[in-house]
Amino acid sequence: MRLTVIGTGYLGAVHAACMADIGHDVLGVDTDTRKIEALAAGRAPFFEPGLPEILVRNTRAGRLRFTTSLQEAADFADLHFVCVGTPQRADGLAADLSHVEAVVDGLAPLLTRDSLIVGKSTVPVGTTRALARRVAAQVPPGIEAEVAWNPEFLREGFAVQDTLRPDRLVLGVSSPRADQVLRQVYAPMLQAGIACISTDPATAELVKTAANSFLATKISFINAMAEVCDASGADVVTLADALGHDARIGRRFLSAGLGFGGGCLPKDIRAFLARAEELKVGEAVSFLHQIDRINERQRRRTVDLAGQLVGGTLDGQRIAVLGATFKPDSDDVRDSPALAVTAALLDQGADVRVHDPEGLDNARAALPGPAYCDDVVETCQDADLVLHLTEWPHYRALDPRELAQVVRSPRLLDARNALDPTAWRAGGWHVRALGRPAHVPQPTAAATMRVTIPQALGPVCAAAPTPG
Numbered sequence: 001m002r003l004t005v006i007g008t009g010y011l012g013a014v015h016a017a018c019m020a021d022i023g024h025d026v027l028g029v030d031t032d033t034r035k036i037e038a039l040a041a042g043r044a045p046f047f048e049p050g051l052p053e054i055l056v057r058n059t060r061a062g063r064l065r066f067t068t069s070l071q072e073a074a075d076f077a078d079l080h081f082v083c084v085g086t087p088q089r090a091d092g093l094a095a096d097l098s099h100v101e102a103v104v105d106g107l108a109p110l111l112t113r114d115s116l117i118v119g120k121s122t123v124p125v126g127t128t129r130a131l132a133r134r135v136a137a138q139v140p141p142g143i144e145a146e147v148a149w150n151p152e153f154l155r156e157g158f159a160v161q162d163t164l165r166p167d168r169l170v171l172g173v174s175s176p177r178a179d180q181v182l183r184q185v186y187a188p189m190l191q192a193g194i195a196c197i198s199t200d201p202a203t204a205e206l207v208k209t210a211a212n213s214f215l216a217t218k219i220s221f222i223n224a225m226a227e228v229c230d231a232s233g234a235d236v237v238t239l240a241d242a243l244g245h246d247a248r249i250g251r252r253f254l255s256a257g258l259g260f261g262g263g264c265l266p267k268d269i270r271a272f273l274a275r276a277e278e279l280k281v282g283e284a285v286s287f288l289h290q291i292d293r294i295n296e297r298q299r300r301r302t303v304d305l306a307g308q309l310v311g312g313t314l315d316g317q318r319i320a321v322l323g324a325t326f327k328p329d330s331d332d333v334r335d336s337p338a339l340a341v342t343a344a345l346l347d348q349g350a351d352v353r354v355h356d357p358e359g360l361d362n363a364r365a366a367l368p369g370p371a372y373c374d375d376v377v378e379t380c381q382d383a384d385l386v387l388h389l390t391e392w393p394h395y396r397a398l399d400p401r402e403l404a405q406v407v408r409s410p411r412l413l414d415a416r417n418a419l420d421p422t423a424w425r426a427g428g429w430h431v432r433a434l435g436r437p438a439h440v441p442q443p444t445a446a447a448t449m450r451v452t453i454p455q456a457l458g459p460v461c462a463a464a465p466t467p468g
């Protein structure tokens, strides 16, 4: 099939490349000439594992081309995916739909045949209906264009895999014809048995908002538990493991620490709150205010704990920060908790050095002030405290003994609960983490003994470590 993908940011570039990879003839469109030139040359304009390979493969095969011209897009196909950003508005709440509106305003008058315009960006519920009216008012006489919504659930760092093998496809359509076209687009995935839910556009829009709100709720829930653990001497990692064994809860998205950031979860819950207010159901989702507050609180808790660890004041202390991006396997620093903590450390007079494997350029542009280093040892040189803020695999591979030799004081605050505290303590470090006891109790032999219960009576179980 011939299709266009309008907007070639994280979402659009990956969607365009993956659609070409499953055999479609794809034209990617963006107003940013530099991005288009890079993509056309098979270069990804941002770090995303697996993307360069499929860009090269499909541009070379001629199935994937790029342009800055909406006229070319209108001439090329009658199926258009809209993947432009829906950032937070300057007022800090509602979603800014100006990019989506600019695309449909630009495209609709250029259409020369009946078309299907499919939004993929995260938008407030009700957007498809409003856009359909906008399109209908602008298409040339005799032309019909349906607007459908097909939300994307990809995670940065896993974007290619999530696009080619999503957990589910959601098609928000207003006609059987649109449903049929989209099922044809995704035929290889449907044949592979991927679940596909066809519904109305409003439900499809809401699936995405609800999914991100639920994920944010899970993270803030476990972070709230981490604070209770800190007050009571309990261990949030063991707590999450034990909770996660309950299939109704599940272990994923229960990693306590510095909380969520990035271009999606924080802005999506705020936009949802704003939309719910407009719909006069603000009270029903008001708990999301608390989810947001708990999340912001983790950043303050991390800075406070850092201050305590260096003896009360951060002023003049040399702090080594490991990680700048909002999560590993991404160079994205949008609403990065790591950079928010770094900014607060600087405000309090700390001398901060930051390392990140992929995000240094973006971090430099977003937050001038700290020294940015591309070497961990240099970052940690003479540090009074090492702060682990983004859980890149690189940091798990560090040798704590070696690093202890270069710092001034071997003190580690693992704000992601991703480093092995036993190994770091054995390497000579004083280790603290959010929601974990300062000294992890060693389980007694009796407490960890695996007890085999006859199958008829129940599963094999292990007693939890007891403080001792």
Ligand code: UDX
Pocket: 152, 153, 154, 155, 156, 157, 212, 215, 219, 252, 253, 254, 255, 256, 257, 258, 259, 260, 261, 262, 263, 264, 265, 326, 327
């Ligand atoms: C998210 C959704 O997962 C995805 O489905 C949607 O399409 C876009 O938004 P993404 O922003 O790429 O994806 O990152 P995600 O992996 O969800 O992580 C979001 C944030 O939550 C990160 O800052 C991460 O560090 C944090 N997080 C995640 C936790 O703090 N704890 C966890 O257990 C999981």
